[in-house]
Amino acid sequence: MSRLAELSLTQLARCYDVAARYNPRLDLIPLLPSAGWSISKVAALEDLRTFLQEGSTQLYEAICAARPSALEPVTIQEVAQPDSDDVPSESNAAVTAQSDAPLRRYQHVAVGGTFDRLHAGHRILLAAAALSSLSNLYIGITSDKLLQRKQHHDLLESFDHRQDAALAFMKAVNPRIAIRSGALTDPEEPTQAATDPSMQALVVSQETIQGGHSINTYRTQHGSKPLELIVIELVGIHAATPSGKLSSTELRAMEAQKRGPA
Known part of the structure; x- marks a missing residue:
């Protein structure tokens, strides 16, 4: 889940680039007020695991406070800043x-x-x-x-x-x-x-x-x-794949390698 706020395309790309480096197929869903999401709705999600955050932890703390005690705690991860090599040309x-x-x-x-x-x-x-x-x-x-x-x-x-x-x-x-x-x-x-x-x-x-x-x-x-x-913007320039590139072809190749010869 991404920060509960309005995002620019650049901020959205930054979040998905973090996902690509960690796990290219991570189920990362931005839950924003403009799409009808509120703190109470987000807090009630049973499959919510991690909160990606830029800057203040106020929203994260509000979600944790509203989260039912029966649900698993949510962890927080700061959105990584792009490396100098990733700066657009x-x-x-x-x-x-x-x-x-x-x-x-x-x-x-x-x-x-x-x-x-x-x-x-x-x-x-x-x-x-x-x-x-x-x-x-x-x-x-x-x-x-x-x-x-x-x-x-x-x-x-x-x-x-x-x-x-x-x-x-x-x-x-x-x-x-x-x-x-x-x-x-x-x-x-x-x-x-x-x-x-x-x-x-x-x-x-x-x-x-x-x-x-x-x-x-x-x-x-x-x-x-x-x-x-x-x-x-392109994301996954340094993805968690053998070639460091993000593509479905690369993911299929990884799966084929794990399966081994037919």
Whole structure:
């Protein structure tokens, strides 16, 4: 769980970067007032274990005081500051500067991805989408048939599993919003974000921002207003994986190594 306060994208990225270094698949959920969470609701969560904190411990102490005695105590962990090697380069400094502001919110938000083995990189993308949405969120999920050439394909989670995990996570982040999902089956076909005139914002990572620009080009050509692009910083540059990089492919490789030869 993250600090119970409004977060900027930069602060959100810092929390998920800590998770990636410790356990890339840690179930870290930001519980913020803007999504309907209160100290009393947070304190009553049976699966709450750790409180990530920046600065004052006032909120942590309030949650502990309100927590029923029958539930396990909550521990506190300070959010680590990024190493000097992790400071964004000049090329993405503009994106980072914009990310320091509190998250803007929209009625209709979209996000997409594969979401195999939900990890910190996925979670920050989904959390930003859930927290940016005031009422409606659409998530596109890559279909099984488009993943046939992925490394360790036999270890890929099914579409239904990936969809259920992503939906459950976003609903935990923001219980107030209505969430719809659909399969991404053809890379040549325009996505829901491209064709839906009511869509207002699209959440992308720094690696997929070009796809966001392509969607906006399509919308402009077809008479729709371009989407606001919510750009998520990369996390897990020094993840707890053999290569130090955070990816589903890396996590599948680790699992394959543990299983050994077939």
